Amino acid sequence: MADLVQYETASAEVRAVYDDIKRSRGVADVNNFWKALAVHPPTLKRTWESVKDVMGPGVLDPVTKEMLYLAVSVTNGCGYCIASHGAAARKAGMTEAMWGEVVAIIGMANETNKLAFALQVPIDPAFQASAPKS
Amino acid sequence: MADLVQYETASAEVRAVYDDIKRSRGVADVNNFWKALAVHPPTLKRTWESVKDVMGPGVLDPVTKEMLYLAVSVTNGCGYCIASHGAAARKAGMTEAMWGEVVAIIGMANETNKLAFALQVPIDPAFQASAPKS
Amino acid sequence: MADLVQYETASAEVRAVYDDIKRSRGVADVNNFWKALAVHPPTLKRTWESVKDVMGPGVLDPVTKEMLYLAVSVTNGCGYCIASHGAAARKAGMTEAMWGEVVAIIGMANETNKLAFALQVPIDPAFQASAPKS
Amino acid sequence: MADLVQYETASAEVRAVYDDIKRSRGVADVNNFWKALAVHPPTLKRTWESVKDVMGPGVLDPVTKEMLYLAVSVTNGCGYCIASHGAAARKAGMTEAMWGEVVAIIGMANETNKLAFALQVPIDPAFQASAPKS
Amino acid sequence: MADLVQYETASAEVRAVYDDIKRSRGVADVNNFWKALAVHPPTLKRTWESVKDVMGPGVLDPVTKEMLYLAVSVTNGCGYCIASHGAAARKAGMTEAMWGEVVAIIGMANETNKLAFALQVPIDPAFQASAPKS
Amino acid sequence: MADLVQYETASAEVRAVYDDIKRSRGVADVNNFWKALAVHPPTLKRTWESVKDVMGPGVLDPVTKEMLYLAVSVTNGCGYCIASHGAAARKAGMTEAMWGEVVAIIGMANETNKLAFALQVPIDPAFQASAPKS
Numbered sequence: 001m002a003d004l005v006q007y008e009t010a011s012a013e014v015r016a017v018y019d020d021i022k023r024s025r026g027v028a029d030v031n032n033f034w035k036a037l038a039v040h041p042p043t044l045k046r047t048w049e050s051v052k053d054v055m056g057p058g059v060l061d062p063v064t065k066e067m068l069y070l071a072v073s074v075t076n077g078c079g080y081c082i083a084s085h086g087a088a089a090r091k092a093g094m095t096e097a098m099w100g101e102v103v104a105i106i107g108m109a110n111e112t113n114k115l116a117f118a119l120q121v122p123i124d125p126a127f128q129a130s131a132p133k134s
Numbered sequence: 135m136a137d138l139v140q141y142e143t144a145s146a147e148v149r150a151v152y153d154d155i156k157r158s159r160g161v162a163d164v165n166n167f168w169k170a171l172a173v174h175p176p177t178l179k180r181t182w183e184s185v186k187d188v189m190g191p192g193v194l195d196p197v198t199k200e201m202l203y204l205a206v207s208v209t210n211g212c213g214y215c216i217a218s219h220g221a222a223a224r225k226a227g228m229t230e231a232m233w234g235e236v237v238a239i240i241g242m243a244n245e246t247n248k249l250a251f252a253l254q255v256p257i258d259p260a261f262q263a264s265a266p267k268s
Numbered sequence: 269m270a271d272l273v274q275y276e277t278a279s280a281e282v283r284a285v286y287d288d289i290k291r292s293r294g295v296a297d298v299n300n301f302w303k304a305l306a307v308h309p310p311t312l313k314r315t316w317e318s319v320k321d322v323m324g325p326g327v328l329d330p331v332t333k334e335m336l337y338l339a340v341s342v343t344n345g346c347g348y349c350i351a352s353h354g355a356a357a358r359k360a361g362m363t364e365a366m367w368g369e370v371v372a373i374i375g376m377a378n379e380t381n382k383l384a385f386a387l388q389v390p391i392d393p394a395f396q397a398s399a400p401k402s
Numbered sequence: 403m404a405d406l407v408q409y410e411t412a413s414a415e416v417r418a419v420y421d422d423i424k425r426s427r428g429v430a431d432v433n434n435f436w437k438a439l440a441v442h443p444p445t446l447k448r449t450w451e452s453v454k455d456v457m458g459p460g461v462l463d464p465v466t467k468e469m470l471y472l473a474v475s476v477t478n479g480c481g482y483c484i485a486s487h488g489a490a491a492r493k494a495g496m497t498e499a500m501w502g503e504v505v506a507i508i509g510m511a512n513e514t515n516k517l518a519f520a521l522q523v524p525i526d527p528a529f530q531a532s533a534p535k536s
Numbered sequence: 537m538a539d540l541v542q543y544e545t546a547s548a549e550v551r552a553v554y555d556d557i558k559r560s561r562g563v564a565d566v567n568n569f570w571k572a573l574a575v576h577p578p579t580l581k582r583t584w585e586s587v588k589d590v591m592g593p594g595v596l597d598p599v600t601k602e603m604l605y606l607a608v609s610v611t612n613g614c615g616y617c618i619a620s621h622g623a624a625a626r627k628a629g630m631t632e633a634m635w636g637e638v639v640a641i642i643g644m645a646n647e648t649n650k651l652a653f654a655l656q657v658p659i660d661p662a663f664q665a666s667a668p669k670s
Numbered sequence: 671m672a673d674l675v676q677y678e679t680a681s682a683e684v685r686a687v688y689d690d691i692k693r694s695r696g697v698a699d700v701n702n703f704w705k706a707l708a709v710h711p712p713t714l715k716r717t718w719e720s721v722k723d724v725m726g727p728g729v730l731d732p733v734t735k736e737m738l739y740l741a742v743s744v745t746n747g748c749g750y751c752i753a754s755h756g757a758a759a760r761k762a763g764m765t766e767a768m769w770g771e772v773v774a775i776i777g778m779a780n781e782t783n784k785l786a787f788a789l790q791v792p793i794d795p796a797f798q799a800s801a802p803k804s
Binding site for chain 4: 180
């Protein structure tokens with residue numbers, strides 16, 4: 001089980017990251033994920049900055065971003081990530097009906113991915129043609 | 135490499151599925167995935183009916199559904215599925231800017247999923263509380 | 269791409285393993301897998317002895333063993349392994365009808381595995397009770 | 403952790419699926435997997451019908467089918483699935499000696515799959531030739 | 537949950553393996569992994585001999601070997617293996633600063649592996665040229 | 671297949687990253703991975719900065735870092751990553767004897783990871799005790 005670095009005993013470097021997370025997300029404390037990552041402060045700082053960048057404003061709306069995060073997390077079987085991004089997705093507006101469809105798509109994609117492996121299906125020329133060109 | 139069952143030599147049972155795919159999607163021919171699955175007609179029929187159901191109209195829009203399918207397919211490293219659902223996502227409206235963000239999220243989620251495994255992070259009580267209750 | 273060690277240029281240590289594979293399987297030459305492993309002779313020898321032991325006579329018949337090998341190989345998306353163990357399974361008696369059912373089960377298991385992850389289903393007390401006791 | 407929909411509070415649509423599962427399997431109650439899936443009734447119904455179809459009578463016997471399901475579930479690391487399909491396999495006749503061989507094959511296949519990835523082994527022409535032709 | 541075969545009730549065949557593990561590693565008792573594997577004595581014996589061989593003296597030092605074992609175990613999400621090989625790596629000299637870098641590399645590699653899948657990057661001719669030749 | 675952004679047609683933002691990669695690594699051109707990532711310039715920039723940081727000087731030497739990267743890449747079956755990090759590891763000093771041991775460890779770890787899943791081995795209290803405390 002992870003060591004968790006609490007704010008009270010954290011170094012100034014770690015506290016600065018925690019403060020930025022709390023400010024950016026408007027929360028009173030950071031999640032265990034960040035407290036566990038704090039055992040290696042450079043990884044904590046780099047990961048937070050990357051996540052803040054990737055999950056910040058863009059062309060996709062926040063709930064779509066969180067559902068994509070969930071689809072990866074479920075496929076990898078990461079229990080912590082399913083719990084934390086499930087909570088984030090609900091906060092961003094994912095209803096139970098939306099979650100039901102996300103779950104169905106994840107299941108179906110995992111099934112057909114493995115069917116395509118089993119049969120070693122050759123790629124259709126048309127898919128190559130539809131790819132973007134530089 | 136897969137055997138591909140062409141329409142001309144397909145059984146009536148297989149042809150009926152191909153006809154439904156072509157009608158539902160407004161395409162002139164079915165993709166290699168279906169032609170490979172046709173070596174086992176019950177799996178062809180069941181898989182098509184499931185995909186048609188899961189990817190059909192619902193609370194999520196078509197482009198979101200295809201991006202979720204892509205997130206799973208990339209995580210599983212299925213080249214065929216990335217090509218076919220990439221084409222489908224573009225047809226449903228995914229721009230290159232959207233694809234760029236999808237790729238970034240997939241990469242980041244795979245990274246943090248494995249960081250959470252490495253540190254065996256315990257689930258925050260708050261995530262449990264935010265889960266839906268029956 | 270792998271370097272492949274051919275019999276003609278192999279060391280005596282590698283030749284001894286190749287000879288045992290050819291004798292045990294009644295084949296004229298070893299597969300590329302063994303020729304690639306031969307770049308590290310101790311791994312070649314250990315892997316062959318383990319495979320010979322695991323896939324040799326036991327309570328499960330040869331075709332069941334090869335189908336289990338295929339189920340793992342498809343789930344991992346190993347193209348080489350699907351080709352080589354697909355050939356071995358057919359040689360051991362797997363018909364196309366059997367392969368069709370194997371494919372269907374692999375697809376379904378991958379789907380429900382991920383559904384169980386998505387929903388973080390708690391294990392039923394009855395399953396614990398049915399486990400063997402020492 | 404999943405919400406579990408109990409029979410008493412289930413909708414008519416969900417009860418109909420539960421009734422069919424209980425009748426088909428001759429059990430007094432359905433497993434947690436189905437109670438968790440019931441949060442999205444269309445996915446519950448579709449998944450049950452697919453599983454009933456795939457795992458029903460065919461050319462492979464029930465114990466072989468369950469062992470294949472187990473091989474996938476272990477490879478994916480799905481604890482719930484290992485418990486539930488382990489129980490089902492034992493009920494269908496899997497002895498501890500058979501389970502021992504299944505475990506050995508799963509381990510060996512996972513090892514050689516990754517060895518084949520490491521060495522990027524090219525597929526032998528002979529394996530292509532042995533594949534079925536349409 | 538696994539049945540664990542304790543030394544007191546083990547067969548002579550299993551005891552011989554346990555004795556060799558205890559002697560080789562200078563420990564008073566074997567880990568649960570071996571006690572669980574003992575339900576299938578041939579797999580216990582073969583796995584122990586393979587691990588002893590692979591993790592024994594070679595060109596790589598023990599702490600590097602254990603960190604490589606950890607990198608695989610984290611990528612596969614095996615909680616037991618992360619705990620046992622984390623302990624072994626620390627015993628072999630892995631400091632917390634080293635672990636921090638191992639974690640960072642595992643995370644980054646998992647991210648870029650999936651980015652390479654997403655974009656289906658073609659292999660540079662230079663990488664082919666740098667591969668060893670037989 | 672990926673679009674590859676060549677230096678000649680790249681934007682100033684992309685060129686700045688390419689220039690930094692070339693300078694940092696002392697190479698005449700960047701690998702296809704970066705040319706493919708350049709379709710989304712923010713992901714190119716962020717990924718390069720993270721990789722430069724993680725793979726730069728630290729407590730682990732460069733060849734150990736590259737071997738860890740390889741262990742993850744092989745486990746994920748990423749052909750591109752095995753080729754590119756295989757070349758980087760050889761450049762950093764990995765001999766064929768070292769690669770042989772890396773391959774053996776990856777294979778063995780993947781096998782025992784799945785054996786531990788199969789048997790759902792409970793974590794030994796001793797491993798918990800050996801974990802670092804904050």
